Amino acid sequence: MIKVQNVSKNYKTPSGTFQAVSPASLHVEEGDVYGIIGFSGAGKSTLLRLVNLLEKPDAGEVYVGGQELTGLSKKELRRARQSIGMIFQHFNLLNNRTVSENVAFPLEVASITKEERVQRVRECLEIVGLTEKADSYPSKLSGGQKQRVAIARALANRPKVLLCDEPTSALDPQTTRTILAFLKEINVQLGVTILLVTHEMNVVKEICNKVAVMENGHLVEKISLSDREIKPKTDIAKLLFEEEISEKRGIAHV
């Protein structure tokens, strides 16, 4: 569903070239909830943004749903992006539009007729359980509600793929669980493939079936979480996984 082949991204800084993503490849299959985990500055968000070309790769190819995005014209790329949903750490809702107007935005972009828009907005708000907030402005919502609006907005054009950039990092643990439950539901019931970036191991544990570990711009290890025994090889993966293990032990001791 998503195939990233040898993409790399460098930034020019006053102190020289900074390699945000060094040639990385990733294959997300249909139905996956694929996590990318790493510490701050590892390049995981950049990698995610390379998937819908919010960042233009310096080299490599990106395929989404069998279509090579890196070879498209500007117009074709806009069209392709309409069927790739994305949610963000800070929600990025339009503050001067109501909840339903926010969800309608991608439909307007895709030139959907008014009647269809109204219908689809209602459906999407039902999915995230926010129909009663349809006419509220985002400033009146809690963080969790804002992210649910963002999810509804991302789903409006019936995407096959949902990109999540630290979707729960601005939320408390309780709200995080709700949002993750919605994402899982969307994955299972609507068949949306999810690629998710996070620095929280519990997010990965909760909903991902695969995870890639990233460090200093490199994808250092890919782990399938459906395997019976998870054996992280690299130090960083061990660190991330063992932190979890020791936490569980901590609970066991209490």
Added chain:
Amino acid sequence: MFDNVIPLLPEIGISIVQTFLMVGIAIGAALLFGTPLGILLFLTSKGQLLERPILFRVINSVVNIVRSFPFLILLVALIPLTRVLIGTTIGPVAAAVPLSIAAIPYFARLVEQSLREVSKGVIEAAVAMGASTYQIIWKVLIVEARSGLMLGLTVLIVSFLSYSAMAGVVGGGGIGDLAIRFGYYRFQTDVMVVTVLLLVALVQIIQFTGNRLAHYLDKR
């Protein structure tokens, strides 16, 4: 006490109309040409959708140059242009030409400033949803910045109400011109007081209305 004012009443009426005409044309020109110029300034600047360093520098310099002219100098310097455009160099419509030329870059700067307040993340979300630059301008930038744009427009109107007082130099007339001709040159203090009070009242009304509208438009 207002001996000089009573016989001047018809002229005060005319001067109000002249002021509205001059300022109205200038504001119209600013909205029509300054808004797209401001949007272009914003979009071509570093890190924005249409980043074009050279184009940005050119527009930026032009805006700065026009804005550095003392208005009185601009007023005189543009007399030949006014003659070409309007056919005459006197009267409120003629005075509206330099006022417009000054108002366009002034408002462009205010527009650019307001657009900088729009969160980068929101613009990025629109890009990720496949919105075109045109859609982003109309559905994201202007909508998200509308409250700031309204305040910018208010500042513009108040400033140009004041600038229009200098239009007397080219026979533009208006309230400010009346104040100078009668209140200052003829020492008719009562006329001065009345015209200034009139301007104070106008500015209060404009600012109050602008603030209210901006507040109403702001849902953040």
